[in-house]
Amino acid sequence: MTSRFIPRQRLARESIEEILMATAPGERLPSEDQLAKQLGMSRPTIRSALSALEQEGLVIRKHGVGTFATRPPRTMNASLQVLNSVADIVRDNGYEPSVINIHIQSLELPDHVKEALSLSQNTSGYRVTRTVLADGEPAVFLIDYLPAQIGSTTVDLSGFSDKMMPALAQLGIVIAYATTRISIKRSSDEAAQALGIEPQEAVLYLQQVAYTKAQIPAIFSVGYHREGFISYTITRHTEFKERSEP
Structure with missing residues (x-):
């Protein structure tokens, strides 16, 4: 044997x-x-x-x-082709979402935000931070930047609760699409504290610019996604061109 x-x-x-x-x-x-x-x-x-x-x-x-x-990994899946809030992604994957530590700060927007949103110098606006939980576990730390005025509409965030797009929709500002860049990045101290991880720990990093129906860049967002919680998928197609017969 x-x-x-x-x-x-x-x-x-x-x-x-x-x-x-x-x-x-x-x-x-x-x-x-x-x-x-x-x-x-x-x-x-x-x-x-x-x-x-x-x-x-x-x-x-x-x-x-x-x-x-560590805790057993709990990966949620989401498609990049659909522009959903993180809380909705959490709910769609069978977990109970909640949002904590919401902070709204009025400020002059940073230069990189003004450049991304095609804004002039000395543009004031908002910095909104919050942490999205999945069944009580910190999953994503979000930062949204937006100007105090989008198009001809003044942005009033006094009624903001947890989701930015519905809050803007109530003001008549409808987000139609977004461009997103994904990378692996070291966590900032602020994000690490929010997610309960070590500073400089690797996270999935999403940087996004959201546009209105009038193609006005409205929101500059970054999201620090804690490892093992959310993965994103996208459908890719080949670009095959038949060679024409001589």
């Missing part, structure tokens, strides 16, 4: 997963040296297994601090 060979890394991973089952989220795991001695394996094998678990969001490794257990 031939015995089945099981790679050492797989054995290490399965052993560490058993440790994780008995470890509360946020608790620190034994060090690589301790795990190597405990499991009778080499430190490189342990490190490789931990790296695989980190990529799947099961642990967080902080340089110079240690490895910590």
Whole structure:
């Protein structure tokens, strides 16, 4: 009878997963040296297994601090082809959305916002921040910038609750479409505090400009998406051109 060979890394991973089952989220795991001695394996094998678990969001490794257990990843999916609020995305994926820490600040808009919205210098407006929760867990930290006047309409945010597009629609400002750029970025200190993560931790970063039906750039938004909560999909098509016959 031939015995089945099981790679050492797989054995290490399965052993560490058993440790994780008995470890509360946020608790620190034994060090690589301790795990190597405990499991009778080499430190490189342990490190490789931990790296695989980190990529799947099961642990967080902080340089110079240690490895910590995380909550099981809960990924929600959304299409980039539909312009929905984050709260609606959370609800559509079967979770209960809520919005906390809403702050509305009047200010002169930053230069990069004025450039993105094609505004003149010395344009005043608003900076609106809030945190979207999914079943009570911080998922996305949002920042919206918008001028005090969009087209011929004065922006009044006194009735703002949690969603920007419906608030503007009540004023007669209807958002028709948006251009969005997605990247991986280090979290700012402000976003890290809102999401309960470490500063400079990697997040999914969405930068967006929303336009009215009259094609007026109205809102400059950025969203810091905590890892493992929301993923976005988009349908892509080939651009195949048949070569004409000679």
